Amino acid sequence: MQRREWLQAAAALGLLNAAGCAMTPSLPAKTRVLVVGGGYGGATAAKYVRLLSQQKIDVVLVEPDAGFVSCPLSNLVLGGSATLTDLGRGYEALSRQHGVRVVRDSVARIDAPKKQATLASGATIGYDKLVLSPGVELMWDGVAGLKAANEQGRILQAWKAGPETLALRRQLEAMPDGGVYAITIPEAPYRCPPGPYERACQVASYFKAAKPKSKVLILDANPDVTSKGALFKKVWAEAYPGMVEYRPQHKAVAVDAAAMSVKFEVQDDVKADVLNVLPPMRAGAIAVQTGLANANARWCQVNFLNFEATAAKDIH
Ligand SMILES: Cc1cc2nc3c(=O)[nH]c(=O)nc-3n(C[C@H](O)[C@H](O)[C@H](O)COP(=O)(O)OP(=O)(O)OC[C@H]3O[C@@H](n4cnc5c(N)ncnc54)[C@H](O)[C@@H]3O)c2cc1C
Numbered sequence: 001m002q003r004r005e006w007l008q009a010a011a012a013l014g015l016l017n018a019a020g021c022a023m024t025p026s027l028p029a030k031t032r033v034l035v036v037g038g039g040y041g042g043a044t045a046a047k048y049v050r051l052l053s054q055q056k057i058d059v060v061l062v063e064p065d066a067g068f069v070s071c072p073l074s075n076l077v078l079g080g081s082a083t084l085t086d087l088g089r090g091y092e093a094l095s096r097q098h099g100v101r102v103v104r105d106s107v108a109r110i111d112a113p114k115k116q117a118t119l120a121s122g123a124t125i126g127y128d129k130l131v132l133s134p135g136v137e138l139m140w141d142g143v144a145g146l147k148a149a150n151e152q153g154r155i156l157q158a159w160k161a162g163p164e165t166l167a168l169r170r171q172l173e174a175m176p177d178g179g180v181y182a183i184t185i186p187e188a189p190y191r192c193p194p195g196p197y198e199r200a201c202q203v204a205s206y207f208k209a210a211k212p213k214s215k216v217l218i219l220d221a222n223p224d225v226t227s228k229g230a231l232f233k234k235v236w237a238e239a240y241p242g243m244v245e246y247r248p249q250h251k252a253v254a255v256d257a258a259a260m261s262v263k264f265e266v267q268d269d270v271k272a273d274v275l276n277v278l279p280p281m282r283a284g285a286i287a288v289q290t291g292l293a294n295a296n297a298r299w300c301q302v303n304f305l306n307f308e309a310t311a312a313k314d315i316h
Contacts, residue, residue, distance in 0.1 A: 027103060027119075030126035031060040034117060035100075036107045036286065038063030038091060039071070041133030049131075050098040059099075060127075062119060064106040065162075067091065074161035075195070078169050079202030080210075087161060110290045112312040130315045132292070134284025135160065136191045139298075142280040149257035155275045159191060171274045172203060177211035179273035184252040184262055185220045186280040189299070193227035196220075196278060201232070204240040216244045219262065219270060221251035252277055290315070 035046045038061055046061045068089045076082035094100040109118040116126045138157060140147035149155035156171070158164040172181060181203050185196045200218050207214040225232055225246070236244040247267075254263040261271045282288060282298035292300040292311045301310040309315045 026101070027123050027125050028058075028060070028101075030128075031101070032057045032128045033059045033131060034125060034127035034129070035059060035061040035131040035133065036110075036117070037133040037135060037284070038065065038068055038094075038102070039133060039135055041135075042131060043068060043091070043094060045131045045133065046100045047094060047098050050100055055099055058101070060101045060103060060125060061091070061094065062103045062105050062107050062117070063091065064104065064120075066104065069161040071161040072192070072195075074158065074165045075199045075202045077161075077165050078158070078172065078199060078206070080169070080206050084161070084166055107286055110286065110315070112290060112315060115314060128314065132284075132287055132290075132309070132315055134286050136281045136283065137285045137288065138278075139280040139282055142186065143252050143277060144254035144263075145257065146255050146277055146279055149255050149277075152257055154257040154260070155255055155277050157276065157278055159195075159278055159281075168274075168276060172206060175211065175214065175273045178213040179211070180215045180217055180271075181207075181274040181276065182217040182219055182262070182270055182272035183276040184250065184278060185218070185222065185226075186278055187221045187251065188226045190278065190281045194232075197225055197227070197232045199276070200244060201235060201240075204236075204244050207243060208240060212243075214243070216240070217270065217272060218244065218246045219250035219252065219264070220246065220248050223248050252279075 033049050035042045042061060046059050049057050049059050068091065069084060070087040073082060073087045077084055091102045095102050105119040105121050107117045108120045116124055118124050138159065146155065150157065153167060156164050156168045158168040183196050183200055197218065200216050204216045207216065236246065250267050251265040252262050253265050255277055259271065260275055261269045262275060262277060263269050283293050283300050287293060287300050292309045292315065294311045295301045302308060303310060307316045
């Protein structure tokens with residue numbers, strides 16, 4: 001008997017459980033709705049497909065992380081008014097209350113014509129409809145040297161909530177009073193247009209209380225604040241005069257991790273004590289790999305009536 005056949009037979013007999021085996025034996029051969037990604041998008045879709053179908057449509061959700069962490073609230077961790085634990089939830093309620101089958105794994109491949117997904121563990125699952133919600137991918141090549149600087153833990157992004165959020169907070173705590181925190185913003189579109197400006201406010205709020213001689217520099221590739229400009233500028237002027245400085249038309253093209261500096265397309269280099277460099281972004285890797293990124297090879301065009309990808313049927 002082949003290993004795969006043994007595993008399948010053992011799974012059918014209930015001899016294995018997910019925790020004890022890299023395969024996912026509880027995975028059905030097919031589900032009506034397969035959800036990829038348990039962030040706000042995927043978890044919400046999974047819950048409401050169950051609710052609105054009066055539990056008649058079976059839903060499998062595949063997510064590699066043990067729990068959900070709210071990305072929008074992660075700026076509060078940087079400001080010091082929340083912990084990462086405050087922002088987290090387990091997926092148990094989705095299973096227990098709503099009957100979603102949550103599988104801890106990630107989807108490695110999607111065969112759109114065959115309507116089948118292959119998980120990293122090697123298991124496969126068919127579907128009638130796929131909800132693809134893998135979030136965004138950072139385009140490291142957009143800023144030379146950034147990937148290596150991230151791997152060294154020197155220059156972080158923290159644009160997905162998690163360990164990097166905590167690491168960036170630690171950098172802010174370690175920064176001496178009188179230091180400079182600089183955030184660079186890529187050209188729009190990127191995940192959450194107001195997010196970087198909001199982050200600047202949160203960091204400034206922390207500095208005002210704990211390191212009042214410090215500075216927040218916002219270096220924006222765009223010609224102006226891309227979202228809620230009047231509101232942010234008012235707050236910077238009134239609540240953080242002399243502390244927050246906004247500079248438009250600063251498109252980051254390279255970083256020097258040793259010198260802690262950023263190089264721009266046109267403007268002079270900038271040095272900072274804490275650098276938070278956000279590169280350009282695109283749709284999550286699995287969406288790009290599946291051939292769905294048909295807008296500038298970065299984003300997935302959809303039919304806005306049902307959010308179906310224009311590049312593949314039955315993937316939403
Ligand atoms: C600092 C900041 C502030 C923000 N503030 C706001 C705000 O105030 N309001 C607002 O509406 N939005 C805000 N946003 C945007 C918001 O966070 C995102 O729009 C939202 O998280 C997107 O949800 P999602 O489910 O599409 O992606 P994500 O939350 O990124 O979730 C994607 C999930 O997919 C999983 N995944 C990825 N690939 C695979 C795979 N191959 N197989 C299985 N699973 C996979 C990941 O592990 C992840 O859990 C903010 C973002 C940031 C960074």
